[in-house]
Amino acid sequence: YCIPLKKASMDLSTDTITIKKVDYGFSLSDLLTKKKKKNWNEKVPKQYTSVVIPNRLEEHVDACNYAEIVWRNGAYWFCYAVQVPEQDLSAYEKKVAGGDLGEIHAVTVATEDRALVLSGRTMRSISQFHAKALAELSKKMSRCKKGSRQWKKYKDARNRLRQTSKNQLEALEHKTTKEIVAFLEAEKVTHLVIGNVSGIEKGTKKNEQKKRKQNKMRRQQLSLWNPGKIKQKLTYKAKLKGIHVTETEESYTSQDCPFCGGRHRAKGRTFICSVHKTEIHRDVNGAQNIARKHHHMAVRPLVSVVFKQPVWYQKFLSKPHKQGETSLQDKPPTGKSIAGRTA
Template sequence: MKIDKEQIPNGTVKEIELIFDAKHWKLMLCLSYENGEQPTTKKEGTIAAGDPGEIHAISAVSENGSSIIITGRKIRSIHRLRNKKIAELQKKMSKCKKGSRKWKKYNRAKQYILSKSEAQLKDCLHKTTKQLVDWCLEQNVKHFMIGDVEGVQRNKKKKRSKLVNQKLSNWCFGKLYDYLKYKLEAKGITFEKVDESYTTQTCPVCGKKKKPSSRNFICACGYSQHRDVHSACNILTKHLYGEFRPMKITNHKYLRIA
């Protein structure tokens, strides 16, 4: 493949990736580079908080009362299909002699599925984080906080079902953090991971703790809110006021990944 120097942008090339465009049936080069421009941090604007999830990839609220939920169902479906196909191939491989022609054939198919699903997941995460960054720009956000959920997956003392453990193992929150961080900072929005302990369980009105059993948090005192928006509100009010307080949501947006 011949590359014209004029097509290469000015800057320090950090990564070169060769990809195959299945739609147009051709090879393409993907360049990651630094153009030397330093983003200026916003001095004025609102503060927003987000809560990552397994069903909804991320939910966020701004102090002006706007909220957004970006569903993660497509990411879940990619994980489920990948796991199903990999399990079928591993079952077939277990019946073959390792290194045989059939075993190699199934192994190639396995590597292809893993590679394809990884590309699909990467695409979904990029689309998800871009939609959130666009929302932050609409709300003139200058600082974005997100709940740190790393301890949830690593808590080995807590007994969980096999299904829950599988869901947590498929939860790619680490990449979500990384993509959000560099995309927000490129727009001048500061990024911070904060403690999210009890934000899902605590009622901001009466202070009672309750584990929600559905997609809505409903308290005996009369307070109710979507559980992910409720958690994001608690993260935000704890940062702003040092305690959980109820927030009035005036504008809500729900997005799906196509």
């Protein structure tokens, strides 16, 4: 839940933030109980107080027009909104890039001659572990009496698991989009076209006549995949850098050849044209074809295609000679189930 705050209810200074509030003589439950009684016209006493918190804002406090006090992760957070001016890229020449969202590769951006591919396997593994652990905890909770001590332990473990997975995924989404925006800024891109993946789950419904065996597995993969958050973070970060962002429909973009315009099914992660014998990464080809749907992009050989994996554990940020070493903490615990380890 959150408590909205307007500018009139806050006094902002360089050192402190003073929030004005009103205290009543009764608690909220007593106040609601008294108002239900008939012929009750007693005035509720009010007492104006204030709460002072330290000011740790990085932006100018004069630009803050709205704020919220939010309960998150077991603590209160002061969330504020300020208007940040966008960068002006009118002096740059027009340069277009396309963005392709995916499950294995979270985001792939490509210009005429360069591309960046960011893996999404870590996010997929976290989502899969989260789903399996929740299923096992729910199964154990169903065997316990509701409200018992063991039931409450499993419930707390489930809440901790949800919050941990949410924090890990959010951190990875921010790091992924940060890498993409840094690449666009280095390449001086002015226009970004992102493929719209809505409706991709169509055609995965169970059909007894066609007898598709992978429908259930594919539906599970798509239900765990959340491209909307990545697209939202990528859009607002790119707009802050002055990049114009648009969306377009992306069907068959990874199967169209940029040279002959023919449509060929990709084998694995590589697209091969049977006419020109062109070999290109299917996600890079899709990102370039997405950009060509709205803007002109010349067909050139790729100079570089960079593959990156967003790092989310601090222990992997150590020196290179330490990354090869293993410790007992790196090994997964054995002998216990997922629910047992979580609880």
